[in-house]
Amino acid sequence: MKIAIGNDHVGLDYKNEIKKYIEEKYGYEVINYGTDSKDRFDYPIAGEAVAQAVVSGQADRGILICGTGVGIGLAANKVNGIRCVTCSEPYSALLSRQHNNTNVLSFGARVVGIELAKMIVDAWLGGQFEGGRHQRRIDMLRDIEKKQGKEN
Numbered sequence: 239m240k241i242a243i244g245n246d247h248v249g250l251d252y253k254n255e256i257k258k259y260i261e262e263k264y265g266y267e268v269i270n271y272g273t274d275s276k277d278r279f280d281y282p283i284a285g286e287a288v289a290q291a292v293v294s295g296q297a298d299r300g301i302l303i304c305g306t307g308v309g310i311g312l313a314a315n316k317v318n319g320i321r322c323v324t325c326s327e328p329y330s331a332l333l334s335r336q337h338n339n340t341n342v343l344s345f346g347a348r349v350v351g352i353e354l355a356k357m358i359v360d361a362w363l364g365g366q367f368e369g370g371r372h373q374r375r376i377d378m379l380r381d382i383e384k385k386q387g388k389e390n
């Protein structure tokens with residue numbers, strides 16, 4: 239499993255900690271698309287980079303961190319084929335995998351503590367898409383993209 243990870247300046251410390259956590263606990267390769275500086279960095283750059291890595295197949299899934307997780311998650315969701323969940327607790331992270339087949343997770347370094355962030359990551363990485371009736375709804379999401387002529 240390859241995980242693309244991205245962040246702005248606010249998410250830098252969390253990026254480093256979460257990257258190390260995933261590598262050590264799961265043995266997954268974590269590819270860094272975020273900034274490694276505390277200088278101001280515009281979150282859409284990292285959100286798009288991680289999203290493109292996922293839709294192109296360079297990574298299986300993506301994790302994004304900014305101050306709230308909102309801006310960087312919005313950027314990712316602008317890329318067709320991305321289903322990014324922004325959440326601050328493990329329940330939504332798990333259900334977003336089981337029901338929504340999310341391929342990107344975002345959260346906020348100013349919102350959740352680092353240990354809660356790890357619990358969110360665990361729930362999200364461990365969740366398996368259940369298919370069935372949920373697949374039909376995912377297909378409907380794709381239909382929305384197609385209607386705009388923007389399907390990947």
Ligand code: RB5
Pocket residue numbers: 246248249281304305306307308309310
């Ligand atoms: C940066 O100040 C902040 O706006 C950003 O990290 C994020 O929270 C945006 O959604």
